[in-house]
Amino acid sequence: MNKLINLLTYVISICLLFFSINSAQNKLQIPDTLSGTQFNLTIQKGSVNFYPGFTTNTIGVNGSLLGPTLILRKGDNVSMNVSNTLTDTTTIHWHGMHVAPQNDGGPHTVILPGTTWRPLFTVMDNAATYWYHPHLHKKTAEHVTKGVAGFIIVRDNQEAALKLPRRYGIDDFPIVVQSRAFDAAKQFIVRSELDSVILVNGTKNPFLQVPAQVVRLRLLNGSTERTYNFGLKGNKSFSQIGGDGGLLNTPITLKRLRLAPGERAEILIDFTTMQGQSTYLMSYASELASGIIGASSLGMGGSLPDYANNKLNGANFNILRLDIIASTSNAITSVPSFLINNNPYAVSSSNVIRVLTFTSTGGMMNAAGPFVINGTPFSMEKINYNIPLNNTEIWELRNQTQIAHPFHIHDVQFYLLDRNGIQVSFNERGRKDVVLVEPMETVRFITRFEDFSNAIVPYMYHCHLLTHEDDGMMGQFLVTNLTDIRANVLPIPNRFSLDQNYPNPFNPSTKIKYSLHINSHVKLTVFDELGRVVTSLINEEKNAGTYEVDFNASNLSSGVYFYQLNTTNYVETKKFVLMK
Known part of the structure; x- marks a missing residue:
């Protein structure tokens, strides 16, 4: 009898443990979608209860945390209305989209x-997962840490012709993974x-029900x-079908997939024989x-405060529990053998090779930074490169630090050539638009700057470790052509006008352009938020024409x-x- 009681007690305890583990899981939130050609996005404050009895302050888009998935179609003309209801600029x-710099x-x-x-x-852009x-x-x-981020899914005819899962939230799931630190409150x-x-x-301890068929996960590393x-529990294989900017030529069978902040990948997992089972994305x-x-x-003795105390560093850990349920109608049950033809630019077509060297201002052994590119921290006023429209270029990234840096460039997608002279996997x-460059590694890519040019508004390139980016590991470039340059030689304007200053925000100087269609007495004055005069920039007679004034605010404090x-x-x- 005692043995029976002990056995029953053991079984009950195991059941209670199983129940407690599973009750602690939360159903994965799938972002709502917006589609069409006009998108209304509102950046707003919110709150989320990640822990019982505590409310975490957040920022979201059209909600408390993260934002809706935007579904776009290649070739569509779209309009975005992005409203900022915060008290902060x-x-x-x-990210990853090929648009004009002003957009x-x-x-x-x-x-x-x-x-x-x-x-x-x-x-x-080609069909892919952007954000x-x-x-x-x-x-x-x-x-970003407080919650402002969202997916963009672009669809096109090439992708639509393939036998792939694409029913959003049914067999095609957006998965953004982010690590967060919380204080005592x-x-x-x-x-x-x-x-x-x-x-x-945005879900803590999540689970996702997936059908017993081939399922598509759109992975995004949205961490700071x-x-x-990434891998599956038990080393189950999966197939990568796409990267940052589009589909691969063929599915690639993998057991591991490394993604740095900003990188995306689309994978297919075959669950056809696993109904009733559970596994983990790890x-x-x-x-x-x-x-x-x-x-x-x-590496090399480098460290960061509290890095050694983080239980995730160097550990294998669960990210998402996957519970396999019955298959759906019209299920995809196999992985295609061919996807699309990618056509990388020929190395011989390159007009120039640019070398970008990553260093730490604190020396090679410094793991904390600040880090810079080519020895220069980011400045809103400094244009690092002027790139002729339609240039094909090779960029060589040399990491001379002890930290790996994910490099991201705006405007273009690129093709990787090699890592330390060896062809990439x-x-x-x-x-791609993000590539992780490991310590003491050299990575080369080739790209073409086409379609868009602007003699004033630049594009960015930077480390996508967001703290590094904010600390100055960033640069900017203009894509220009003769038309842009000639456009700066303006005829006599046909009306009065005052342009938005550039850059804005600025530190410490910015340019203000205005136009006069007749000779006039001109006053150009700067005020603070209380309406008090800060300085008078101009107070004199001016002939008709277009003028540009430099305003230096080095003696002023940050503000509007x-x-x-x-x-x-x-x-x-x-x-x-003014942001200092």
């Missing part, structure tokens, strides 16, 4: 509190190496710094090379200011932001 960048959403294209940004563009997130200099890590910590809590689509070495961080954030060590041979053009028959005022 921000931006929204369409790209970089740090120069700010969305001031209470205003709406309205970019218009044609979708020129959107803030990109305000010195604020990117904060705004369960608020997000923006800069911390104790990011030991994994959120998937952490790299993941990160095998024990296999990450030294120097990659998320590995057990940062098959799953890295598609179109206004500048006003006042002529005999015309008055206009605009707002600008």
